[in-house]
Amino acid sequence: MLQKTHSLAGALAAECTMIYFHQPLLTWESGAALLIGCLAGPLADIDKKGSTMAKIFLPLSSILHFLGVKHRTLTHSLLVLIGLHFLLSPLPNFFYWTCMLSYASHPLIDMLNEQGVALLWPWKKRFRLLPKFAAIDTGSFAEIVFRTLLLILVIVLPLVFLMPKGMW
Numbered sequence: 001m002l003q004k005t006h007s008l009a010g011a012l013a014a015e016c017t018m019i020y021f022h023q024p025l026l027t028w029e030s031g032a033a034l035l036i037g038c039l040a041g042p043l044a045d046i047d048k049k050g051s052t053m054a055k056i057f058l059p060l061s062s063i064l065h066f067l068g069v070k071h072r073t074l075t076h077s078l079l080v081l082i083g084l085h086f087l088l089s090p091l092p093n094f095f096y097w098t099c100m101l102s103y104a105s106h107p108l109i110d111m112l113n114e115q116g117v118a119l120l121w122p123w124k125k126r127f128r129l130l131p132k133f134a135a136i137d138t139g140s141f142a143e144i145v146f147r148t149l150l151l152i153l154v155i156v157l158p159l160v161f162l163m164p165k166g167m168w
Contacts, residue, residue, distance in 0.1 A: 001109055001138055001146075003042045003052050008150040009109050010041020010102035015157050017098045025162035033098045040102035044110075047075040076107040077121035112136045112146070 001009075014037025017023075023030050045051040046061050048071045054061035064075070074080060081104060088096050107117045114135035116126035128135065136142045 001113065001136070001143060003045065005109065005143060005147045005150065006042035006045065006106050007038045008041070008147060008154055009105040010037035010039070011154050012150055012157070013037055013041070013101040013105045014098050015154060015162075017094065017101055019157065019161045020097070021094045023094060023162070024164070025158050029094065030162070033095070036095070036098050037102040040099055041105050043103060044075045044080070044106040045071075047071050047073070072107075072110060072115060072126070073118040073121045076110060076117045076119070078119055079121060109146075113138060 011034055014033040018025070018030055018033055023033070042051070043053050046053045046057050047064050047069050048054055049061070049065060069075070081100070084100060084103060088099050091099070107119060108129075110117045111119075111127055111129045112135065113128065114132050114137065116128035118124060119127045130136070136146055
């Protein structure tokens with residue numbers, strides 16, 4: 001999936017966290033959560049040379065490439081999610097779950113792709129959620145449709161669940 005798709009998935013995960021924690025939409029916490037979602041969603045692609053995240057976090061990306069980390073392996077694995085759990089556990093629950101779910105959205109939607117994800121890395125088996133014939137290829141029309149559905153959800157969910165009563 002492309003970065004914009006992952007950013008929307010991360011934003012949607014942040015909005016779901018906002019809904020769960022009954023966080024009003026028009027607060028600095030919600031603004032921070034949406035920013036976190038847009039950044040944490042595509043962050044797993046730090047392992048892909050040339051990606052926006054690899055450019056932003058160049059030193060870390062360079063270390064991953066030096067170590068021979070392949071795309072959709074370590075950074076897309078449960079191992080990194082466990083590491084993030086320990087790293088982020090001091091955060092307040094709202095921000096902890098925003099970060100965790102936004103980051104986890106990345107390998108989840110990459111499992112819709114034919115290539116799948118090495119979710120249990122270093123075990124090389126790749127997991128995917130759809131059979132090959134129904135998989136969503138990166139940059140394809142199917143991804144555009146999927147991204148459009150994510151965009152609709154990102155717009156509609158806050159209007160339905162987070163706007164103050166009487167404004168909608």
